[in-house]
Amino acid sequence: DAKTTQPTSMDCAEGRAANLPCNHSTISGNEYVYWYRQIHSQGPQYIIHGLKNNETNEMASLIITEDRKSSTLILPHATLRDTAVYYCIVRGFTDKLIFGTGTRLQVFP
Amino acid sequence: DTEVTQTPKHLVMGMTNKKSLKCEQHMGHRAMYWYKQKAKKPPELMFVYSYEKLSINESVPSRFSPECPNSSLLNLHLHALQPEDSALYLCASSHNRGARTEAFFGQGTRLTVV
Numbered sequence: 001d002a003k004t005t006q007p008t009s010m011d012c013a014e015g016r017a018a019n020l021p022c023n024h025s026t027i028s029g030n031e032y033v034y035w036y037r038q039i040h041s042q043g044p045q046y047i048i049h050g051l052k053n054n055e056t057n058e059m060a061s062l063i064i065t066e067d068r069k070s071s072t073l074i075l076p077h078a079t080l081r082d083t084a085v086y087y088c089i090v091r092g093f094t095d096k097l098i099f100g101t102g103t104r105l106q107v108f109p
Numbered sequence: 110d111t112e113v114t115q116t117p118k119h120l121v122m123g124m125t126n127k128k129s130l131k132c133e134q135h136m137g138h139r140a141m142y143w144y145k146q147k148a149k150k151p152p153e154l155m156f157v158y159s160y161e162k163l164s165i166n167e168s169v170p171s172r173f174s175p176e177c178p179n180s181s182l183l184n185l186h187l188h189a190l191q192p193e194d195s196a197l198y199l200c201a202s203s204h205n206r207g208a209r210t211e212a213f214f215g216q217g218t219r220l221t222v223v
Contacts (some may be wrong), residue, residue, distance in 0.1 A: 032209060043214030092206050095164045097212055099151035
């Protein structure tokens with residue numbers, strides 16, 4: 001599976017959009033981009049995934065560039081409860097689900 | 110029901126003890142995972158079961174022994190652990206292996222080895 005690169009940490013004001021970037025320049029054609037988050041001391045929580053089209057659900061939007069080498073997770077109106085570590089994962093047809101180092105998002109009042 | 114249930118939530122064990130961690134899901138998922146997570150680090154994959162057969166062992170020491178008695182249940186048997194094995198142990202499941210299936214995680218068992 002392709003490796004991902006994310007900023008170590010980011011801040012966001014409550015009520016504003018949080019845009020979390022992820023680079024996956026070695027992604028191959030059949031690999032999906034997944035986002036999970038982990039709130040302190042809890043199990044990771046699935047957020048969203050996509051292949052090449054932009055995706056939106058009740059939690060977030062996922063924007064994938066046309067060349068698929070990077071993506072952005074958008075939390076449209078961040079709240080204090082969105083403070084967490086966000087993991088971008090690229091996964092192909094494998095049994096493995098491998099976490100990178102993630103981005104620690106701090107939402108402040 | 111999108112729940113993965115792990116028991117116990119906390120466990121303290123001595124280095125000579127034998128204990129087991131349990132994970133259960135009733136979503137009909139056929140892939141189940143064990144992860145180990147140390148403080149301020151990402152989860153590290155330990156084992157993957159696919160259709161009740163062990164498909165991945167990430168070179169985990171033999172003092173950790175996984176077992177999948179049926180498609181809903183996953184156990185992790187612990188024996189002769191070391192203090193450095195203290196960590197949060199996470200279980201996850203997904204519909205099947207592969208690129209289009211999201212995984213659901215339990216809340217973990219916090220293990221302390223004394």
